[in-house]
Amino acid sequence: MQILIDTLLNSAMASAATALVAIGLALVFGVMRVENFAHGELYMVGAYVTWYVSTDLQLTYFSALVCAVLFTALIGAVMEVALFRRLRSNPVGCLIVTIGVLLVLQTAAVWFAGINRTLLVESPFPGALRVSSFALPWHRLFVIVAAIVLMLALTWLLRRTMFGWAVRAMAQDREAASLQGISIGKISIAAMMLSAGLAGAAGGLMAPIVRISPFMGQPVIITAFIVIIMGGLGSVEGAIIASILYSTFFTFVSTYIDSTVAAIAGLCIMLAVLIFMPSGLMGRTEKV
Amino acid sequence: MLELRSLSVHYGAVAAIRDLSLSVDAGSIESIIGSNGAGKSTTLRAISGLVRPTAGEIWFDGGRIDHLESKAIVARGIAHVPEGRRVFPDLTVEENLLIGGYLRRDRVALRRDFDEICSEFPRLAERRRQMARTLSGGEQQMLAIGRAIMSAPRLILMDEPSMGLSPIMVSTMAQIIQRINRSGRTVLLVEQNANVALSICDRAAVLERGSLVLSGTGAELKDNEHVRIAYIGI
Ligand SMILES: Nc1ncnc2c1ncn2[C@@H]1O[C@H](COP(=O)(O)OP(=O)(O)OP(=O)(O)O)[C@@H](O)[C@H]1O
Ligand SMILES: [Mg+2]
Numbered sequence: 001m002q003i004l005i006d007t008l009l010n011s012a013m014a015s016a017a018t019a020l021v022a023i024g025l026a027l028v029f030g031v032m033r034v035e036n037f038a039h040g041e042l043y044m045v046g047a048y049v050t051w052y053v054s055t056d057l058q059l060t061y062f063s064a065l066v067c068a069v070l071f072t073a074l075i076g077a078v079m080e081v082a083l084f085r086r087l088r089s090n091p092v093g094c095l096i097v098t099i100g101v102l103l104v105l106q107t108a109a110v111w112f113a114g115i116n117r118t119l120l121v122e123s124p125f126p127g128a129l130r131v132s133s134f135a136l137p138w139h140r141l142f143v144i145v146a147a148i149v150l151m152l153a154l155t156w157l158l159r160r161t162m163f164g165w166a167v168r169a170m171a172q173d174r175e176a177a178s179l180q181g182i183s184i185g186k187i188s189i190a191a192m193m194l195s196a197g198l199a200g201a202a203g204g205l206m207a208p209i210v211r212i213s214p215f216m217g218q219p220v221i222i223t224a225f226i227v228i229i230m231g232g233l234g235s236v237e238g239a240i241i242a243s244i245l246y247s248t249f250f251t252f253v254s255t256y257i258d259s260t261v262a263a264i265a266g267l268c269i270m271l272a273v274l275i276f277m278p279s280g281l282m283g284r285t286e287k288v
Numbered sequence: 289m290l291e292l293r294s295l296s297v298h299y300g301a302v303a304a305i306r307d308l309s310l311s312v313d314a315g316s317i318e319s320i321i322g323s324n325g326a327g328k329s330t331t332l333r334a335i336s337g338l339v340r341p342t343a344g345e346i347w348f349d350g351g352r353i354d355h356l357e358s359k360a361i362v363a364r365g366i367a368h369v370p371e372g373r374r375v376f377p378d379l380t381v382e383e384n385l386l387i388g389g390y391l392r393r394d395r396v397a398l399r400r401d402f403d404e405i406c407s408e409f410p411r412l413a414e415r416r417r418q419m420a421r422t423l424s425g426g427e428q429q430m431l432a433i434g435r436a437i438m439s440a441p442r443l444i445l446m447d448e449p450s451m452g453l454s455p456i457m458v459s460t461m462a463q464i465i466q467r468i469n470r471s472g473r474t475v476l477l478v479e480q481n482a483n484v485a486l487s488i489c490d491r492a493a494v495l496e497r498g499s500l501v502l503s504g505t506g507a508e509l510k511d512n513e514h515v516r517i518a519y520i521g522i
Contacts, residue, residue: 165383166390169376176374179336181362181391181439 003255005134011251013140016147019243020202022224023154023236024195030171030234031191034084034094038101039224040217042072042196046203047212048109051119061124061208068204069197075105076196080189102217109214123208143205150201151240154194158236167191171234223247226270232280242280289314289474290335290366290443295344295354297330304330305498308344312443312476317469319477319485319506321519322495328478329371331495332445335476336368337361348443363391367441371448373432377421381412384420384431388438397440405434408467426457433464443474450481462488482519486510494519 025039046068053064079101087093113119125138158164170177170187178184202220210216227246231238246266253262273280290312297305305327312318322328333339335346337358346354353361367388375384385405389398406413409430415423420431429449436444446465450458462484469475479485486492486506493503494515502512509515 162386162390165379165387168379169387172376172378173374175338176370176376178338178358179362179368179370179374180387180435181359182387183357183359 002134005136007252007255009136009140010255011248012144014247014251015244016144017202017206018220018223018227018247019151019240020147020198020205021220022227022231022239022243023151024198025221025224026228026231026234026236026239027167027191028195029228030236031167032080032084032188033091035098035225036079036195037095037098037221038079038105039098039195039199040221041102041105042075042199042217043203043206043220044109044212044214044217045075045105046072046200047121047207047210047216048113048119048203049200050204050207051113051121051212054121055119061122064121065201065204068200072200072203073193073197076192076194077189079196080192084188084192085185106214106217115214119212121207121212137209139208143209146205147202150198154198154236157194163190223250223266226266230270230273230280235280238280289349290476291345291347292331292335293345293347295331295334295346296342297327297334297339298342299339303498305334305495308495308498308500310493310500310503312474313490314442314474315469315472316490317465317475317477317488319479319489319492320495321479321482321485321492321509321515323480323519325497326495327498328495329447330498332368332370332447332476332478335361335445336366359391362439362441365440365442366445367436367439367443368445369432369436369447369449371451373425373428375420375423375428375431375435378419380417381420381423381431382416385412385434385438388435389440392438392440398438401438401440405437408464409434425452426454426460429453429457429461430464433468437468437473441473443476444468446475446477448479448481449477450479450484458484480519482509482515486515486520 021039021043025036028034028036049068049071050064053059053067054061083097084094087097123139125142128135128137129141158167166177166182167187167190169180170182170184174184223246227242228239230246231242246269249269250262250266253265292308292310295305295308296303308331320328320331330339334341337356341354345352348364348366351364353364376387379387385402389401392398411427412430412434415427420428423431433449449461449465453461458481465475465477466488477485477489486509489506491503492506492509493500494509502509502515
């Protein structure tokens with residue numbers, strides 16, 4: 001029974017973390033038509049900043065989390081201004097450049113903290129919630145709640161504010177958006193900052209419970225790509241739903257059967273979605 | 289109000305418009321007619337800053353605008369109803385309209401314009417919460433026009449608003465354009481449907497392969513033999 005409860009909780013937490021990463025990826029793809037392969041490294045940088053600020057600088061975990069978000073958002077802004085902006089009509093160029101950023105960030109992490117150290121971040125919520133005989137680790141619950149809050153905030157921003165309409169308008173028809181006076185440059189910066197900041201937040205939230213390494217972004221970005229393809233490229237809602245379905249499936253299969261089987265099955269599901277619903281689960285109805 | 293001086297636009301090495309000069313008087317409806325590929329859309333796109341002219345100047349209200357960003361051009365009071373309507377399919381009708389007023393900060397006037405559009409286009413008002421993709425072609429055209437009005441423009445550029453509409457809808461559209469003009473907005477109307485455009489405009493010009501070949505009042509051009517044969521078909 002404890003295994004089932006654990007697996008459920010782990011599924012929820014994996015869904016939350018995956019969704020935070022995937023919505024940023026979907027947002028940037030939807031708005032800018034850029035597949036950001038460095039997105040997983042922004043997650044990694046978020047974890048590193050959280051570790052550095054909370055241990056070396058000895059600030060609280062929450063200050064560290066805020067720093068992680070700000071720092072990754074800054075990297076996002078720099079990527080847009082220094083790279084993507086110059087390659088606006090060159091999607092392949094953008095893609096190659098994101099792989100360059102991926103390598104730069106991984107190398108920077110290796111240089112910054114070495115490769116064989118174990119980096120530990122202490123959670124502000126140690127211990128576990130005990131319900132009768134079951135233990136629910138507090139930090140996992142916190143990750144879930146924080147992710148839900150962030151996703152609700154993003155949804156509100158995209159659906160209820162003029163800024164959000166401008167972002168969605170740009171995703172739907174960039175030229176028509178310019179004709180309304182929407183500045184493509186400003187919205188692109190904002191989208192990159194939001195996207196990168198969410199990845200940084202995910203990295204910071206997960207820092208106390210995952211192994212921090214320069215390559216921790218790799219499995220995350222692969223999952224995120226599977227999820228946004230399933231969810232319908234560019235659809236934020238689709239990415240959230242697909243994150244929940246995929247992560248729950250993956251967690252259950254790897255707990256009860258085997259994680260390799262889970263990975264293979266996950267890719268098969270993605271292929272099935274692509275074959276039978278080529279525009280994804282949400283692709284037809286709604287974009288960004 | 290608007291003046292194009294020897295304007296040329298090239299796509300790569302190919303000229304889409306060549307040495308085009310045209311002026312639009314404040315308060316009028318000016319129309320450009322021409323067949324497919326004549327360069328009508330390109331002319332409007334150059335005015336709104338979507339393409340850069342390779343030569344020539346564009347002046348609006350005493351200022352040169354051919355080097356400005358689209359955003360600055362909208363802010364100066366030029367709205368563009370693009371060819372094929374280009375409403376935002378996954379925004380609601382209301383959101384489409386509000387985004388037309390993206391640069392405006394005067395909430396009261398914005399609200400007044402919004403209400404005016406709702407009474408001008410009751411069909412849009414009824415469908416406020418619907419996604420724009422679910423509207424009919426004619427409704428989408430109204431929405432595109434309403435969205436343009438929301439930016440409080442003094443000049444509205446319209447690219448083939450009658451395209452793909454039923455004959456009844458085409459005459460409704462003509463009345464709408466005239467009402468917009470009577471409420472004080474200058475209109476530059478681009479059309480292949482010469483008959484309607486020439487009936488409602490004050491002055492018109494004929495564009496062929498990127499150059500102006502004729503201009504005059506709507507009535508004059510309607511009587512012109514070349515125009516009758518090439519564009520009206522009688
Ligand atoms: N993005 C582009 N790249 C290259 N050539 C273009 C582009 N847009 C237009 N052209 C060319 O420029 C010329 C003028 O096109 P434009 O769209 O202005 O014509 P139009 O008068 O609006 O035609 P239509 O009535 O079919 O809309 C055409 O020969 C067209 O092929
Ligand atoms: Mg055209």
